Amino acid sequence: xxxxxxxxxxxxxxxxxxxxxxxxxxxxxxxxxxxxxxxxxxxxxxxxxxxxxxxxxxxxxxxxxxxxxxxxxxxxxxxxxxxxxxxxxxxxxxxxxxxxxxxxxxxxxxxxxxxxxxxxxxxxxxxxxxxxxxxxxxxxxxxxxxxxxxxxxxxxxxxxxxxxxxxxxxxxxxxxxxxx
Amino acid sequence: xxxxxxxxxxxxxxxxxxxxxxxxxxxxxxxxxxxxxxxxxxxxxxxxxxxxxxxxxxxxxxxxxxxxxxxxxxxxxxxxxxxxxxxxxxxxxxxxxxxxxxxxxxxxxxxxxxxxxxxxxxxxxxxxxxxxxxxxxxxxxxxxxxxxxxxxxxxxxxxxxxxxxxxxxxxxxxxxxxxxxxxxxxxxxxxxxxxxxxxxxxxxxxxxxxxxxxxxxxxxxxxxxxxxxxxxxxxxxxxxxxxxxxxxxxxxxxxxxxxxxxxxxxxxxxxxxxxx
Numbered sequence: 013x014x015x016x017x018x019x020x021x022x023x024x025x026x027x028x029x030x031x032x033x034x035x036x037x038x039x040x041x042x043x044x045x046x047x048x049x050x051x052x053x054x055x056x057x058x059x060x061x062x063x064x065x066x067x068x069x070x071x072x073x074x075x076x077x078x079x080x081x082x083x084x085x086x087x088x089x090x091x092x093x094x095x096x097x098x099x100x101x102x103x104x105x106x107x108x109x110x111x112x113x114x115x116x117x118x119x120x121x122x123x124x125x126x127x128x129x130x131x132x133x134x135x136x137x138x139x140x141x142x143x144x145x146x147x148x149x150x151x152x153x154x155x156x157x158x159x160x161x162x163x164x165x166x167x168x169x170x171x172x173x174x175x176x177x178x179x180x181x182x183x184x185x186x187x188x189x190x191x192x
Numbered sequence: 193x194x195x196x197x198x199x200x201x202x203x204x205x206x207x208x209x210x211x212x213x214x215x216x217x218x219x220x221x222x223x224x225x226x227x228x229x230x231x232x233x234x235x236x237x238x239x240x241x242x243x244x245x246x247x248x249x250x251x252x253x254x255x256x257x258x259x260x261x262x263x264x265x266x267x268x269x270x271x272x273x274x275x276x277x278x279x280x281x282x283x284x285x286x287x288x289x290x291x292x293x294x295x296x297x298x299x300x301x302x303x304x305x306x307x308x309x310x311x312x313x314x315x316x317x318x319x320x321x322x323x324x325x326x327x328x329x330x331x332x333x334x335x336x337x338x339x340x341x342x343x344x345x346x347x348x349x350x351x352x353x354x355x356x357x358x359x360x361x362x363x364x365x366x367x368x369x370x371x372x373x374x375x376x377x378x379x380x381x382x383x384x385x386x387x388x389x390x391x392x393x394x395x396x397x398x399x400x401x402x403x404x405x406x407x408x409x410x411x412x413x414x415x416x417x418x419x420x421x422x423x424x425x426x427x428x429x430x431x432x433x434x435x436x437x438x439x440x441x442x443x444x445x446x447x448x449x450x451x452x453x454x455x456x457x458x459x460x461x462x463x464x465x466x467x468x
Contacts, residue, residue, distance in 0.1 A: 047243060047246050047247070049246070050242040050243065050245075050246050051242050051245045051246060052242070053242070054240050054241050054242055054245075054268075055239075055240030055245065055268035055269055055272055055274065056240060056268065056269075056271075056272030056273070056274065079271070079272065085453070085455070089455065089457055090453055090455045090457075091453065092455070092457070092458075093457075114275065114305055116273040116275065118272070118273045133273055133274060133275070133276070135275050135276045135279075139275055139276060139279035139280075139305075140276060141276045175272070177272075177273045179273065179275075179304075179305065181305070181306060189306050191304070191305065191306055
């Protein structure tokens with residue numbers, strides 16, 4: 013054994029050595045400090061808004077929300093069932109020249125399947141922010157709100173809170189495509 | 193005693209400096225070096241997290257011409273339906289490095305918004321920028337993606353031409369077993385829609401040859417066989433599709449809907465017909 017390792021054989025030195033290793037390990041864990049001035053939310057988060065949202069809507073998993081995940085389709089029966097459900101709504105939309113673009117409805121469904129925090133995000137054909145006329149927005153938003161078969165987010169057999177969304181492609185006020 | 197002091201001193205030095213990341217230099221050699229440092233920091237966090245957003249902002253503050261950071265900033269917005277922000281950042285990345293990010297933007301337009309026309313514009317431009325080279329935006333042969341875009345647009349002949357080109361190019365360059373099986377599937381679907389059920393079956397069988405649990409290929413082969421009035425054989429394929437889907441074999445993506453997605457209801461519809 014080299015001379016300088018002789019102290020490792022002494023119980024006290026051995027304790028000091030392992031103490032140092034533990035200290036090193038835990039101090040390394042603390043190296044990652046939160047940077048200051050972080051943005052308030054992760055991208056896509058929908059914070060509670062008392063002017064729009066139901067105060068009784070409860071999340072199940074302590075703020076852990078799955079993004080549209082854990083399942084193949086966000087809607088039971090997939091895109092075809094979505095078309096079947098939404099078609100009567102689409103038929104009610106009047107022709108409106110210039111009402112072109114994409115209207116996305118994003119919302120939260122908790123682990124019990126209750127839905128809330130609906131938000132509308134809309135863009136024009138050039139992908140810039142746009143506001144569709146109120147009748148189009150209200151009709152599509154209410155239709156999404158009342159759709160019965162949104163899937164609950166799940167992972168390994170357990171239900172979670174999850175974000176869902178659907179995008180409607182509009183040309184002259186008519187829905188020409190539906191993107192889950 | 194001398195060795196004891198050396199031993200303790202070494203431990204202290206080790207403990208004090210061993211695990212600390214080297215501090216960022218006070219002066220950077222260039223804005224890009226600083227931007228890359230902050231970009232690297234954000235890779236420790238999940239995409240779109242508060243920390244990731246913070247470090248990407250620092251990166252872009254240091255060097256607003258750093259296209260990779262704009263691209264990274266765009267991704268979580270696109271995935272979460274915030275398309276205005278997503279495309280604003282992605283456009284910036286494309287403006288700064290057209291060759292690198294045009295293909296990504298084309299795919300994003302196609303898969304997130306079903307904007308086939310916009311997607312084709314980007315993909316055709318990218319293809320023209322790289323003669324004698326087959327690009328692979330989103331990890332897929334560009335002609336395959338262009339075929340999907342044309343099919344969505346309803347131009348079946350163009351779609352067929354692109355799927356064909358994808359298969360022929362890959363076969364010529366690397367061999368047929370390098371062709372992604374989905375290209376056979378889509379060329380088959382297009383042939384079926386063009387009325388060529390026999391040709392379609394050849395493509396579905398080719399897909400199955402390379403991946404025997406190819407649920408979608410079995411399903412569409414069943415549909416093609418029905419066109420040829422071969423009900424018994426068709427039903428066997430629907431049964432196989434059901435078996436493979438039950439076992440979890442299907443192409444799906446959590447972030448965007450799959451073109452020509454096959455669901456259990458579709459298969460059961462045909463199996464019910466088989467039982468009658």
